[in-house]
Amino acid sequence: MVEHIESPVEISLLKALNPFSPGAGRQPATLVGREHELELMDLLLARTKAKRTSQGIIYRGLRGVGKTVLLIRLQNMAQKMHMPTVRIEATGNDTDDYVELFKGLAKVSRNVVNTKFRQRILNIFENVQSMSVNVLGNGMSVMKSTGDMYGNMPHSNAYQLELLIEEISQAAQDSDLGLFVFIDEFQEMSSELMGTLITLQHRMGQENLPFYIVGVGLPDLPEALTKSRSYAERLFDYRKVGRLSYEDTALGFQNTVAKGGRKFNDEALERLVEDSQGYPYFVQAYGAAAWNQSTISPIPLEAVERGEAEARRSLDEGLYASRWQRATPAGRTYLMAMASMNDREDEENGYATGKIAECMNRDPRELSKMRGKLIELGLIYSPERGKVAFTVPGMADFIRRVKPSAEQIYDKQS
Numbered sequence: 493m494v495e496h497i498e499s500p501v502e503i504s505l506l507k508a509l510n511p512f513s514p515g516a517g518r519q520p521a522t523l524v525g526r527e528h529e530l531e532l533m534d535l536l537l538a539r540t541k542a543k544r545t546s547q548g549i550i551y552r553g554l555r556g557v558g559k560t561v562l563l564i565r566l567q568n569m570a571q572k573m574h575m576p577t578v579r580i581e582a583t584g585n586d587t588d589d590y591v592e593l594f595k596g597l598a599k600v601s602r603n604v605v606n607t608k609f610r611q612r613i614l615n616i617f618e619n620v621q622s623m624s625v626n627v628l629g630n631g632m633s634v635m636k637s638t639g640d641m642y643g644n645m646p647h648s649n650a651y652q653l654e655l656l657i658e659e660i661s662q663a664a665q666d667s668d669l670g671l672f673v674f675i676d677e678f679q680e681m682s683s684e685l686m687g688t689l690i691t692l693q694h695r696m697g698q699e700n701l702p703f704y705i706v707g708v709g710l711p712d713l714p715e716a717l718t719k720s721r722s723y724a725e726r727l728f729d730y731r732k733v734g735r736l737s738y739e740d741t742a743l744g745f746q747n748t749v750a751k752g753g754r755k756f757n758d759e760a761l762e763r764l765v766e767d768s769q770g771y772p773y774f775v776q777a778y779g780a781a782a783w784n785q786s787t788i789s790p791i792p793l794e795a796v797e798r799g800e801a802e803a804r805r806s807l808d809e810g811l812y813a814s815r816w817q818r819a820t821p822a823g824r825t826y827l828m829a830m831a832s833m834n835d836r837e838d839e840e841n842g843y844a845t846g847k848i849a850e851c852m853n854r855d856p857r858e859l860s861k862m863r864g865k866l867i868e869l870g871l872i873y874s875p876e877r878g879k880v881a882f883t884v885p886g887m888a889d890f891i892r893r894v895k896p897s898a899e900q901i902y903d904k905q906s
C-alpha cells in the first residue's frame with residue numbers, strides 16, 4: 493500500500509492530533525509498565541493514613557526511561573490523597589536547591605484540606621518569620637529565625653530545614669498525613685545537602701514520623717547516597733526504572749494511538765517495538781513519527797518506515813545532541829573511543845576502562861580525570877568497578893551515525 497500525504501492542511505491536522513509526547517518530563521498519554529511502582533506508592537499512602545511508617549524510595553535509571561514522568565505521577569497520587577508534598581529538581585547549586593526546598597515547604601499546605609494541619613503550618617511559618625522574606629526576597633543562603641520557638645540566633649539552612657521538616661512531619665502525623673519530598677536528578681545534589689536530607693530521613697524514621705524522600709536519578713545514585721551517608725543503604729527501598737517488556741512496549745504504542753481512534757497493524761507494531769527497544773522515550777519518538785505519516789487506520793508498516801528518519805532526528809535533538817555538546821573536546825574523544833568499539837554487550841554492561849585506554853593508545857591512569865569529568869557531567873557512569881557505560885541509551889549509535897566531527901556539533905561547543 494502506498495499512501496502519500498502531501499496536503500499541508502492534512503499534515504498539520506495529523507500533527508495537531510498526535511497523541512504521543514516525546515520530550516523530557518512530558519507525561520505520556522498512556523503510562524505503561526509502571527503498575528508495580530504505582531501500587532507501591534498506593535501502599536505507602538495507605539500506610540501513612542493508617543499511621544504506619546515505611547522507607548523512602550529511590551529510583552535509578554538511564555536517561556529517557558521515564559524517571560521524571562514517574563516521579564510526577566507519584567506526586568500526583570500523594571496530592572490526590574491530600575498529602576503535603578514538595579517536588580524539586582536538584583541542580584548541584586546549594587543555594588538554589590535550598591531555596592527551592594524552602595519555597596516548596598512554604599506552599600506545602602496548599603493541597604491539604606485538613607484545616608487543623610493548615611493552621612499548624614501557618615504557626616510553624618510564623619515562627620520562622622523571615623523565611624518568606626528570604627525565599628521571596630533576595631534568596632540569601634542564611635536565614636534568621638525570629639520567633640520564640642527557635643530563638644534569635646542565625647541558623648544555617650541545614651538547621652532551618654531540619655526544624656521545618658520535623659515540625660511539618662509532626663503536624664502531618666497528627667492529621668494522619670505524611671510529608672513527601674520528591675527529588676528529581678538527585679545525583680546532582682551537593683553532598684552536603686544530600687547528607688542533610690538523608691540524615692533527616694534517618695532521624696524521622698527513628699522518631700516514627702511520616703517523612704518520605706522519593707528520589708530519582710542516574711544509575712549510580714545509590715552509590716552517591718551511600719557515599720554521602722553510609723547508612724543510606726538501609727534507609728530506602730532501592731528500585732530500578734528500566735526498559736519496558738515487549739508486551740508493555742506494544743501497549744505503549746497501541747493504547748496511545750487508540751486515544752486518537754486508530755491502531756497499528758501487526759507488522760507496523762512489530763517494527764515499532766523493534767525500533768524502540770523498550771525505551772520509553774523511543775516509544776514516544778517512533779510512535780509520533782509513524783502517526784504523522786499516515787491518515788488511515790490501521791496504520792501500516794510503510795508509515796512506520798517513512799517516519800523512522802524523523803524519529804531519529806527528534807531523538808538526536810531531544811536526547812543526544814545537547815548531551816554531546818556538554819562534553820569537552822577531550823571528553824568527546826573518550827566517548828568516541830567507547831562508541832568505536834561497537835560492542836553490543838559492552839554497551840549494555842559497560843566497557844572496561846583498560847580497553848578504552850588501549851583503544852585510545854593512552855595509559856588508563858592518564859584518563860581517570862577525563863573519565864571523572866564525564867561522570868560528573870552525567871554522560872557516563874560506572875556500572876561496576878573498572879567499567880563505564882553511557883547514561884543515554886543509544887548514545888553509541890548516535891556517535892557512530894552522526895559522526896561527532898560533524899560541524900554543527902563541534903561549532904556549538906568551541
Ligand SMILES: Nc1ncnc2c1ncn2[C@@H]1O[C@H](COP(=O)(O)OP(=O)(O)OP(=O)(O)O)[C@@H](O)[C@H]1O
Pocket residue numbers: 513514515516517518519520522523524525526553554555556557558559560561562744772773774775776
Ligand atoms: N512508562 C512510560 N510509558 C510510556 N512513555 C513513557 C513512560 N515513561 C516515560 N515516557 C516517555 O518517555 C520520555 C522520557 O521521559 P522522562 O523525561 O520522564 O525520562 P527521564 O528518565 O526522566 O529522562 P532524563 O534522565 O533525561 O531526565 C517522555 O517523552 C515520556 O512521555
Ligand SMILES: [Mg+2]
Pocket residue numbers: 516517559560561676
Ligand atoms: Mg528526568
